[in-house]
Structure formats: structure tokens, C-alpha cells
Amino acid sequence: xxxxxxxxxxxxxxxxxxxxxxxxxxxxxxxxxxxxxxxxxxxxxxxxxxxxxxxxxxxxxxxxxxxxxxxxxxxxxxxxxxxxxxxxxxxxxxxxxxxxxxxxxxxxxxxxxxxxxxxxxxxxxxxxxxxxxxxxxxxxxxxxxxxxxxxxxxxxxxxxxxxxxxxxxxxxxxxxxxxxxxxxxxxxxxxxxxxxxxxxxxxxxxxxxxxxxxxxxxxxxxxxxxxxxxxxxxxxxxxxxxxxxxxxxxxxxxxxxxxxxxxxxxxxxxxxxxxxxxxxxxxxxxxxxxxx
Numbered sequence: 001x002x003x004x005x006x007x008x009x010x011x012x013x014x015x016x017x018x019x020x021x022x023x024x025x026x027x028x029x030x031x032x033x034x035x036x037x038x039x040x041x042x043x044x045x046x047x048x049x050x051x052x053x054x055x056x057x058x059x060x061x062x063x064x065x066x067x068x069x070x071x072x073x074x075x076x077x078x079x080x081x082x083x084x085x086x087x088x089x090x091x092x093x094x095x096x097x098x099x100x101x102x103x104x105x106x107x108x109x110x111x112x113x114x115x116x117x118x119x120x121x122x123x124x125x126x127x128x129x130x131x132x133x134x135x136x137x138x139x140x141x142x143x144x145x146x147x148x149x150x151x152x153x154x155x156x157x158x159x160x161x162x163x164x165x166x167x168x169x170x171x172x173x174x175x176x177x178x179x180x181x182x183x184x185x186x187x188x189x190x191x192x193x194x195x196x197x198x199x200x201x202x203x204x205x206x207x208x209x210x211x212x213x214x215x216x217x218x219x220x221x222x223x224x225x226x227x228x229x230x231x232x233x234x235x236x237x238x239x240x241x242x243x244x245x246x247x248x249x250x251x252x253x254x255x256x257x258x259x260x261x262x263x264x265x266x267x268x269x270x271x272x273x274x275x276x277x278x279x280x281x282x283x284x285x286x287x288x289x290x291x292x
Contacts, residue, residue: 002044004052007198007206008155018067018202020045021151021159022054025133030054033151033159034062034202035071038115042071046078060127061085062141062161063148064092066099068202070115072122084127086138087147093124103259111255141191143184144177156197163187164217166204174249175224176217178264181271185221188214228268229277235288241265 003015004022013033014020020041021033030049035042049056056079061069064085072083072093085093092098100108100117108117125131127149129138135154141163142148150160163184165176178184192214199210207213231244242265246253251261269289272278280289 002041002048004048005206007200008153008157011153011155011157013159013200013206014045014048016041016044018162019159019200020071021153021157021200022048023133023136023153024054025057028053028055029057031057031133032059032075034068034161035059035075037067038070039074039120042074042078045071046075049079055079056081058082058084058131058133060132060151061089061093061124062150062159062202063145064089064096064099065145065162066096066115066117066119068161069093069096069122070119072124073120076122082131083122083124084131085124086127086149089145089147090124090126092146093119094121096121100259103263108259112259116256117259141187143180143182143187145179152196158194158196158199160191160199160201160210162202163191164201164204164210164213166201167213167216169203170217170220173251174220175245175251175261175264176220177260178221178267181221181225181267182274185218188218188221192218225268225272225277228265228272229291232278232289232291235283235290237286237288238262238266238269241269241289 001016004012005015006012010024012022016036020036022030024030058081059072076083096119100112104112137152139150141150141161144162148161152158192211198206198208200206231241242262273280277292278289279292280287
């Protein structure tokens with residue numbers, strides 16, 4: 001874990017739970033794509049930088065989930081590097097309480113206010129093309145989170161952030177976190193046709209051909225949607241839909257799973273309603289979902 005892997009002349013990634021990209025800008029200066037899950041991840045990255053005589057100039061966050069920005073504060077404090085994040089993700093990175101608040105739908109109780117869902121704040125600036133090093137390209141990848149992006153480096157390595165999950169993860173958990181189902185599917189269709197020297201997803205193996213994994217993720221989204229529709233043949237409230245999905249997929253409920261999978265299921269319900277496949281109505285002051 002935290003092994004440095006070189007994939008082209010100037011591009012590397014750190015093998016860890018959410019891969020961290022390192023790109024050499026010249027003989028000594030480097031930038032990061034994301035910073036890992038916490039202070040310890042930041043410390044491991046700092047050790048790698050020091051061992052190679054590299055100076056960290058900037059961190060470019062793909063999105064604001066805690067496992068991608070958790071090392072920001074430590075590295076920024078230690079090196080004085082700049083931190084950039086796109087759109088709404090910048091606000092979440094500046095104010096990490098927003099993530100568990102968004103997931104829970106209100107002020108999160110203390111069991112949700114931890115590093116897995118809430119990173120430390122960092123001094124973050126808005127990402128735009130003009131703050132990127134020469135030769136970098138921003139790739140818009142919305143769906144998993146609000147304004148998530150990926151990056152293409154000058155030597156044609158594409159960091160894909162969380163726009164797809166590994167087969168192993170989806171086979172184990174069935175439902176990956178998604179904020180906007182329609183945007184997520186559109187992103188996957190775009191990614192499926194992309195070409196690069198190498199693709200580096202944050203939570204799957206690096207590959208030269210991303211199409212099969214992108215299609216697998218698309219298929220899993222459609223499978224989950226059909227499962228929800230099959231459950232809603234009879235009217236169900238949200239809590240019942242969630243419970244029955246956990247039972248169907250043999251998942252174990254925890255506080256974290258409740259907010260992560262629960263938020264995703266709400267997004268599925270919204271998408272299915274907006275596309276005319278579900279209806280929602282109130283009965284005895286309970287909101288019920290039913291297949292059209």
C-alpha cells in the first residue's frame with residue numbers, strides 16, 4: 001500500500017484505496033491529483049515526495065469526497081501548496097461539514113462526523129483551465145458527485161476519479177454511490193468511447209481499455225433501477241425500498257451505509273420519477289413510491 005507506480009515518463013500514481021496521481025512538471029516540481037483519505041495518507045505522500053527530491057506545487061482535486069481530499073490540509077500546511085477543486089466541489093472542500101450534511105439531509109449526528117465522511121478543511125481555490133499546468137486537460141465527469149472532473153496529463157494518462165467502480169466492488173456491494181443517475185450514465189457513455197495511453201480510475205485497476213468496465217458499470221445501474229421498479233409494484237415508502245434492497249443484496253446496514261446507499265436510492269427514485277417510470281403520492285402523510 002502507498003507504493004509509487006510510474007506509468008509514463010512524467011506521470012505516476014500512488015497505489016492506495018483512492019489512487020493519488022503525481023505528475024512531474026519539471027526536474028523538481030510536481031502536482032497531485034487528489035490527496036488521499038486523511039492526514040496519514042498525506043504523510044505517506046510527503047515521504048514519497050521527499051524520497052524523490054520533489055517539491056509539491058499544487059493539488060488538483062477531482063471532487064470533494066473525503067477519501068480524495070483528506071490529505072489536503074496536512075500537505076498544504078507542510079508544503080504551502082495551492083489546492084484547487086471544481087465548482088460546487090470547491091465549497092465542499094472548503095467546508096467539509098457539507099458532505100455529511102448533504103448525505104444525511106440535515107445536521108449529521110456525531111457518528112457521521114468522522115474522517116470517512118468529513119475531511120479537514122483546506123484553503124481551496126476554484127479550478128479552471130487557466131490554473132492548470134501546461135498540457136493538462138480537464139474532463140468533466142458529473143454524476144458520481146456534483147461537479148466531479150478527471151484530468152488528462154500531457155503524456156496522455158487519464159485520471160478518472162470515481163466515475164466507475166471495479167467489478168469486484170460492484171459484485172460485493174451492488175450499489176455504488178451516485179448523486180445524479182442521468183448525468184452518471186451520460187458520463188459513462190462518454191468515458192466508454194475515450195482513448196488514452198492509460199486510464200487510472202481511483203477505485204479500479206489502471207487499464208489501456210476502459211470500455212468493458214464502463215459498460216459493466218452502466219449495466220449495474222440499469223440492473224439496480226430494474227430492481228427498484230420491481231420492488232415498487234406495490235406502493236412503498238423510501239425506508240421500505242431501502243430495507244428491501246439491503247435484503248435483496250444481502251447488505252448490512254450501518255450509519256455510513258444508511259446515508260451513502262440511502263442518498264443513492266433517493267437519486268434513483270428521482271430519476272425513475274423524472275423519466276416516468278415511478279410515481280410518488282402521499283397517503284396517511286407518508287410519501288409512497290409506485291411503479292407506473
